[in-house]
Amino acid sequence: MAKVSQSLQGMTDIEFPEVNIWQTLEARAREVMLQYDFREIRTPIVEMASVYLHSLGDTSEIVQKQMYAFETRGGKQVCLRPEGTAGVMRYVSNNQQELQDARLYYMGPMFRAERPQAGRKRQFHQLGVECIGSTSARQDAEVIALQAALFKAWNLDGVQFQLNTRGSMEDFSKILEGLRSELMPVTDDLCDDCRHRMDNNVLRVLDCKNPGCKKVVEELSPITTWMDPASVAYFEEVLATLDTFGVDYVVNPLLVRGLDYYQHSIWEVTSNRIGAQDALSGGGRYAMKANGKTIEGVGFGIGMERVLMALAEETSKAFSREKDPLMVLVGQNEAAQTANLTLLGELRGQGYRVRMDLNGKSMKAQMKGAGRQQARWVLIRGESELDAGTIQLRDMESGEQKEVAMADLVGEISGLV
RNA sequence: GUGGGUGUAGCUCAGUUGGUUAGAGCGUCGGUUUGUGGUACCGAAUGUCGCGGGUUCGAAUCCCGUCACUCACCCCA
Secondary structure: OOOOOOOOOOOOOOOOOHHHHHHHHHHHHHHHHHHOOOEEOOOOOEEEOHHHHOOOOOOOHHHHHHOOEEEOOOOOEEEEOOOOHHHHHHHHHHOOOOOOOOEEEEEEEEEOOOOOEOOEOOEEEEEEEEEEOOOOHHHHHHHHHHHHHHHHHOOOOOEEEEEEEOOOHHHHHHHHHHHHHHHHHHHHHOOHHHHHHHHHOHHHHHHOOOHHHHHHHHHOOOHHHHOOHHHHHHHHHHHHHHHHHOOOOEEOOOOOOOOOOEEEEEEEEEEOOOOOOOEEEEEEEEEEEEOOEEEEEEEEEEEHHHHHHHOOHHHHHHHHOOOOOOEEEEEOOHHHHHHHHHHHHHHHHOOOOEEEOOOOOOHHHHHHHHHHOOOOEEEEEOHHHHHHOEEEEEEOOOOOEEEEEHHHHHHHHHHHO
């Protein structure tokens, strides 16, 4: 039996000091979003299951076996969102007039019932961007540049942008057909999985890791062979614009993305220092049906847990540091502690980060506590200070301590902070 | 969903071929003349040995189940 107090498999508490890293990443992300003029959208975590069923593709594993789906008491089929795009499309389709050219971003938890491993939780967090309306190749490039700007703002190095194109929706059936016809004669050289993929997901054969399959794939024509020249030109314009923006990338003709709604540009960002689950981010241009309308856009999702893992150790340390220094009030006796309560309120009213012991601990214990809480300064009062109307101001780093008049305290502190 | 590893005090772990009251370090708490942290010294507390069942005179140790963590496959962010 599991303890009731245990958290669910693959669902973890994000606690101090790590939570500070999250806050820093989020704060910096919001700044970048503002620069690119994207606005936040917060959609519900629970949606009708139908929001995902058709949009993600019926063969995708996410829909087939990873969704946290359940029936409400009213008999509705609902689920915890496994990704962010479909919910945003649901929102956009309901407000299409006002949102013809929406530039949106979201941050929040997503849920997939997979077996947890390094970089894979059942509740995980994505930062996503959806840019709706524009069908310009330059728009794809701007969104990719936005993503590069995020990574830069996070001091994230050792990442690689891999790009590819899937062509237009019209090209798609020709590509599948072309691939199948080239693979048919060599079916025997493929692994079991890939033989299945021949029927329901041919593109996936391209990124199979099986050595035998890799060999077969090397001999295949590039998928651009079956695309309309306009699709190829579209992709070339994306690349040219990226060059203009100064974004580094490599073109990977074998890159495939898992979800069905993608067309034209697709990309993935990988890191070389986070283990097998090395994709930090994936994105692309898409056309998705929602409420009977087709919405076109371009966007990406970033796995925040993976970003945290990919941060250099020094960066993590810097991002987890508390911004404001802490002051602790210490009182030698009851009278001093009561007086400190008043001071506590006053200092907080002026915006300082300050705390004191409320449990009647000894002065030594209070000092020890201040040390453990990494207080930058400690303000100490006892009988003699109360009589004299003064307070001891101790610098916990240098160990220096001086007595200042209560009237001068605020001025003294503002000089320090 | 498949496979491997792991689960002993708050943390990191030790625990000999199953054998008496289960250990260490760190941390926590208290003390070193009652008003001062981070160093030193002294002392103290803390474990249903993940959970349940089985084998045995006897299980932290062996077996089964289960839950969780972890890594890989798969999938994806």
